[in-house]
Amino acid sequence: MKKISLIFSALMAFLTVSADDARIVRTMNFDWRFHAGDVAGCEVPGFNDKGWQSVDVPHDFQISQPWVPPAKDEKADNSDAASNVKSRLSSRGFKEMGIGWYRKSFTPDASWKGKRIVLDFEGIMLVGDVYLNGERIGGTEYGYVGFEIDITKKLKFSQENVIAVKANTQKPENSRWYTGGGLFRDVNIIVTDPQMYFTRHPLYITTPVVEAGKASVKVQAEIACYLRTNKLKVNTKIIDALGNAVYDVTKDIDFNRGQKINEHPIDSITISNPHLWSCEDPYLYKAQITLLRPDGSVADMVTENFGVRKIEYSPEFGFKLNGKKVIMKGIANHHTLGALGAAVYPRAIEKRLQMLKEFGFNHVRTSHNPYSKSFLDLCDKYGFLVVDELYDKWLTKFAGGRTAWENIWQYDVPEFVKRDRNHPSVVMWSLGNELQTYWDLPYADWGVTAYRLQKVLLNRYDTTRPVTVAMHPRGRNLKTDSLPAPLVLETDIAAYNYRYMYFPGDSKRFPHLMFYQSEANTAAMGPNYYEMDLDKVIGLAYWGMIDYLGESHGWPAKGWTQGVFDISLEPKPIAYFLRSIFNENEPIVHIGIIDKDDNTVWNDVKVGTQTMSDHWNRKEGSKMSLYTYTNADEVELLVNGKTIGVRKNDRNNPKVRNKIRWDNVAYQKGNIEAVARKGGKVVARHKIETTGEAKRLAAVADNKDWKADGMDLQHVRVCAVDSKGRRVQTSDNKIRFEVSGPAEIVGVINGNLASDELTVGNSRSLYKGTATVILRSKKEAGKVTLTASADGLKTSKTVMLSVAE
Structure with missing residues (x-):
């Protein structure tokens, strides 16, 4: 009897861990046919799409698509045509709005039957309709959130079955920024x-107790x-992160047959000596939850990464992570990815997060919509704190x-909350942006009722994080003009765009308020950080730190140019000012030479900054003004080894701290x-030299672990260099790219947003001596050779290897 029992137990154990017939997730990302423009009848299976x-x-x-510049004779009047031109000019990247159709044919696996x-x-993006074999089966009215359709x-x-998707970017005024259009995120069959x-x-995974030596983990699942x-x-x-199971238990859960779908508390677990998730050490556990049939075989299995961490908010200290005060040092940007647009x-996301981490950022606000799941996965991996935002205006x-x-x-x-609630990186929810000044919001009470309704629903799915709305407090209480808008007093966190100077007064009147500068401008960088009470505020997110398409301040600029990184991800000199602030313990010094002033005003806020460069190829006899950005005590400036002087870093004055003019x-040729x-x-040096004439092209690829999965990217930075290998920033040669091997060019970019060149194709001019080409791997591994050539410069050949997963 004992032998039979052991055999039965072994069989049950085998059945329990075998997941051969559990869920299948198959990508549908490849082999679509696309047509720009509306086409009648293309959703029908027999439609001929061979020319697509x-x-x-x-x-x-x-x-x-080509840029759509404003006509020279068009004036900014109140006509529809002029309004559309103005909208394109200021928002949607000078691209024509329109419809795109996608079609994909496939034959289901026979094993899927039943x-x-x-x-x-x-x-x-931006709205969409989905058809299967000619029948509309679903769609979306807000392209930033996902959805599923049961096609059983x-x-x-x-x-053969045919999926057809109609994507519509809508009218120019349906967004305030460049959205892109189409199937810009993953498609799967489950x-x-x-x-x-x-x-x-x-799954809903929480860590309600995190103490020294132990943590509790609660798991809930909808079944x-x-x-x-x-x-x-x-x-x-x-x-755990090493692949070891720290907990493995099977339990029976009570089930009410009258409720076919319901949420069930699955388990409450205690982890001894947990490895905590933090910005410096973003340690992740994995929960694998398996649903078993009565015979012990696997019916379904889902996995989710999570972090054990404790977050706290208070008017006394702002924000704590695992009991430690943390200032959110952040960026607020739109979701697009430079040359790749909205795709x-x-x-591409990882490259940006790695760069931001290097410069001292630990925080991202997803302005003004949910980003992709892969973005949050990477924030979990790299230790970023995320304010997860759902909407712009309501x-x-x-x-x-x-x-x-x-x-x-x-x-x-x-959809928004359930998808994102298990990410340890997400530490605050935001339901909207700059909306409290609109009387025509639903219920005509400046957003209060709309917020209350949404928050009640949000808290139905998560109660572990505070909820806010980012506000532009120039719209104060209309009756007094001195008190916060009514919506401020409804939110868990008082999130102000730009108006950090209201924090002290509003705190005195309403001591319970907790303050977060949800947008800060580059023009006031430094003061808008150091003038806050850093012991008490939550932190800030600098607006538009990476230049992006859309929200242009005037043709020929195709987008936002006030970031500290250009659209090709080259750091501008002012990026090192920010780095000196955010990386307090890293000695920094960097020279930024002022080329011209920019007095641009946007959203009632001066956002323009000085246009700067950091090269030493200047006009003989010229004189210039410059900054040295540093977090050290003092800086000595030398030209060709001769001292210009020594100046102190005035740390007591937030208006000039870390920047010495x-x-x-x-100018003297040399350095x-x-x-x-x-x-x-001496703790840091920065020397820039007069370079010689550009002689050749030099290229550097960024991805040493390039996967042959059809999705992974290789960013190759190409520079014009002189005989000593120094980048020549005055070079603007046009570069031609050729690729051989299993890869394709998906983007070409430089930092010049005023350029009329497109970000697709096989050529791009250098800007400040550099440009970047982006390659997408194929699904087969192999050697890829990129050839970069330009008239008058020695050609560069870069050999890369994409490897099978």
């Missing part, structure tokens, strides 16, 4: 057991079950424009050097 373009997802169909089959879209009963087996399965975004049973058997496995490539025209905003928020909020510096000292010792 072959594309892979993610795909932004606007990025390859299963539950779901088509999953992470987003369609509509799919045809043993024959196959599960039809009778027992986990629903969409089923669908159509079997005649009163128990659900669920296995919970917690796996979501994880490697107005129909900014939420897709096809149906009233009042009809979509109750669907968007659950030098005027009337005479200029800044030497920073702390406590009398």
Whole structure:
């Protein structure tokens, strides 16, 4: 009897861990056909799409379109034509609005028959409609949130099926920034057991207790079950970063047969000596939750990364992570990715996060919409704190424009929260941006009721983070003009764009308020950080730190130019000023030479900064003004080794702290050097030299682990260099690119947003001596050779290897 029992136990153990017939997630990102413009009848299976373009997802169909400049004779009047021109000028990147169609043919796997089959879209920009075999089966009214469609009963087996997607960017005024258009995020097919399965975004993992030596982890799951049973058997496995199971238990969960779909508390776990997630050490655990059939076989399995961490907010200290005061040092940017437009490539996101981390950032506000899941996965990995934002204005025209905003928020909020709530990086929810001054918001009370309704629904799905709305406090209480807007007093966090100077007064009147500068401008960089009470505020997010398409301040600029990194990700001199602030313990000094002033005003705020450069190829006899950015005690400036002087860093004056101005510096061919000292010792140097004539091209690839998965990217930075290998910033040669091997060019970019060159193709001019070409791998591994050539310069050949996963 004992032997039989042991054999049965072994068999049950085998059945429990075998997941051969658990869920299948298959990418649908590859081999689509695309057509720009509306086409009648193209959703029908028999439609001939052979003349259409072959594309892979993610795909932004606007990025390859020509620029649409304003006509010279058009004036800014009140006509519809002029309004559209102005809207394009200021917002949507000088691209024509329109429709794009996608078609994909596929034959379902025979093993899927009898299963539950779901088509999953992470987003369609800006609104979209989905057809299967000619029938409209679903769509989206707000392209930044995902959705799924159950196609179990509509799919045809043993024959070809056709998915068709119509993506519409809507009118120019339906967004205040460049959105891109099309299937810009992942598309998947998900196959599960039809009778027992986990629903969409089923897990809710929290860490309610985090103490010295132990932490509690609670797991909840939404499960669908159509079997005649009163128990659900669920296995919970917690796996550490090394792959070790720190918890592995199977339990029976009570099940009410009258509620076929319901949320169930799965387990409450204690982890001894947990490895905590933090910005410096973003340690991740994995929860693997398995739903078992009554015979012990696997019906469904889902996994989710999570972090063990404790977050606290208080008017006394602002924000703490794991009991330690942390200042959020952040960026608020739109979701687009430079040359790639809106297309979501994880490697492009990772490259940006790595750069931001190097310069001292620890925080991102997702302005003004949910970013991709891959973005949050990478924030978890790299230790960024995220303020996760759902909307811009609560107005129909900014939420897709096809149906009233009042009809979509109750669907968007659950999708938004359930998808993102397990990410340790997400530490605050934001429901909107700069909306409290609009009387035409729903319910006509300056947003108060709309906020209350959304927050109640949000808290239905998560109560572990505070909820806010980013406000532009120039719109104060209209009756007094001295008190905060009514919406401020409703939110958990008082989030002010730009108006940090209101924090002290509002804090005295309302001591319970906690303050976060949800947008800060580059023009006031330094004061808008140091003039806050850093012991008490939560932190800040600098607006538009990476230049982007859209929100141009005038043709020929195609977008925002006030960042500290240009659109090709080259740091501008002012980036080192920010680095000196955010990386207090890293000695920094950097020279920034003032080329001209920019007095641009945007959103009632001066955002223009001085245009600067950091090269030493100047006109003989010229004099210039410059800054040395430093967090050291003092800087000595030398030209060709001769001292210009020594100046102190006035740390007691937030208006000039870490930036020392030098005027009337005479140019002499050779070099200029800044030497920073702390406590009398040299801690940092920055020298720039007069370069010779450009002789050749030099290229550097950034991805040593380039995966041959059809999605991974290689950014190759190409520079013109002189005979000594120094970058020649005055070079503007046009570079031609050729690729051989399993890769394709998906983007070409330099830092010049006034250029009329497109960000697609196989050529790009140098700007300040550099340009970047972006390669997308194919699904086969192999050697890739990139050849970069230009008239008058020696050609560069770069050999890279893409490797199988």
